Amino acid sequence: MKRRNFIIKTAQASAAITFSTINYAFSTKEKELFFEISLAEWSLHRSLFANKINHLDFANIAKKSGCNGVEYVNRFFFDKAKNISYLNEMNRRANTEGVENVLIMIDREGSIADKNTKKRNQTIENHYKWIDAAHRLGCHAIRVNLRGNGTKLEVAKSGIESLTKLSEYAQGSNINILVENHGGLSSNGEWMKEVFSQIKSPNCGILPDFGNFCISHNTFNKCIEEYDRYKGIQELLPFAKAVSAKSSVFNKNGDESKIDYYRIMKMVKDSGYRGFIGIEYEGSQHDEIKGIELTRNLLIKAGKQA
Structure with a gap:
């Protein structure tokens, strides 16, 4: 499996940025890092669901938050995938802000590893x-969920078939099909490694997420089976074509309380990955903008020490 290395651009600005609770100067230029920072739209999901902000304002928010790329979530423009004028407007907004459209995260379109062939084919469709849509936006990838029913072998077989079909369709558009560790078997690093070792499509890979290593929850949504985070990251990185920096709780030093960013960022650097790392703040400890700020600062700090 080949890993694509993406060209790192130098930062366009180092002046002070003021946005809501953010009022600080970025003294660190992106050229000092081995990666570039993007913003996952899910970081703003509470504000988006509450209609406090509009999806079309996402590029502006990302730029003001010090990010050079945007990672869209399809749920926030779910009925607009074929709306050319709307997609053109998204492009215009991103171009105006000088941010790059990186990828689209796809949810609620079915299970690509469903045992039922008819359902699986409909999901692929x-x-x-x-x-x-990703091609029109100039993204390099879409993120899909590798979920299905049956045994590990059955889910793997169905998943490989679907991912291969999606990759074949996307190849002509230069779009990568990426799977995130996003619950269930996809959060099992060993299983994912086995699956992707069998996939031959050069435009199919993984989006390792720093979190999301819970394999199963109980009825109270408490994790009852969790995969070793650092072992999992190590197993997923050889197939990485994007990386997601999950965060939720920070200590007084500005470090993530549950995730060792310093350890993971060294792993990412040592793997040879040279692309966007997307901020995905999911916590409730801070408002969303503050959470994005803390995650960005930590990424820079950990990245410089990697």
Whole structure:
């Protein structure tokens, strides 16, 4: 499996940025880092669901938060995948802000590893429009969920078939099909490694997330089976074509309380990955903008020490 290395651009600005609770100067230029920082739209999901902000304002918020790339979530423009004028407006907003459209995270389009062939084929069909939308937006990838029913072998077989079909469709558009560790078997690093070792499509890979290593929850949504985070990251990185920096709780030193960013960022650097790392703040300890700020500062600090 080949890992694509993406060109790192130098930062366009180092002046002070003021946005809501953010009022600080970025003294660190992106050229000092081995990666570039993007913002995952899910970081703003509470504000988006509450209609406090509009999806079309995402690029502006990302730029003001000090990010050079944007990672969209399809749920926030779910009925617009084929709306050319709307996609053109998204492009215009991103171009105006000088941010790069990186990828689209796809949810609620079915299970690509469903044992039922008819349902699985419909799910594949449902994803085609998002591949086309990603191409029009100039993204390099879409993120899909590798979920299904059956045994590990059955889910793997169905998943490989679906990912191969999606990759074949996307190849002509230069779009990568990426799977995130996003619960269930996809949070099992050993299983994911085995699956992707069998996939031959050069435009199919993994989006390792610093969190999301819970394999199963109980009825109270408490994790009852969790995969070793650092072992999992190490197993996923050889197939990485994007990386997601999950965060939720920070200590007084500005470090993530549950995730050792310093250890993981060294792993990412040592793997040879040279692309965007997307901020995905999910916590409730701080408002969303403050959480994004803390995650960005930590990424820079940990990245410089990697």
